Amino acid sequence: MLRAETxxxxxxxxxxxxxxxxxxxxxxxxxxISRCGASDHHQTVLDFSALILYYACSHVGVGVxxx
Numbered sequence: 001m002l003r004a005e006t007x008x009x010x011x012x013x014x015x016x017x018x019x020x021x022x023x024x025x026x027x028x029x030x031x032x033i034s035r036c037g038a039s040d041h042h043q044t045v046l047d048f049s050a051l052i053l054y055y056a057c058s059h060v061g062v063g064v065x066x067x
Contacts, residue, residue, distance in 0.1 A: 018031075
């Protein structure tokens with residue numbers, strides 16, 4: 001998912017403009033593309049938290065029956 005987001009962002013106009021102006025690719029990665037990793041990290045943490053909550057509820061007997 002992160003690779004697909006990076007590939008999508010690399011085709012945007014402001015990244016292509018920065019490349020045309022001679023900005024180094026490392027600086028473009030740090031400045032523009034690596035920011036998408038933060039949202040992916042937040043989503044992963046929220047998904048993992050929900051997984052733990054569902055697992056804990058199943059032990060108590062609350063939640064979806066898995067039969």
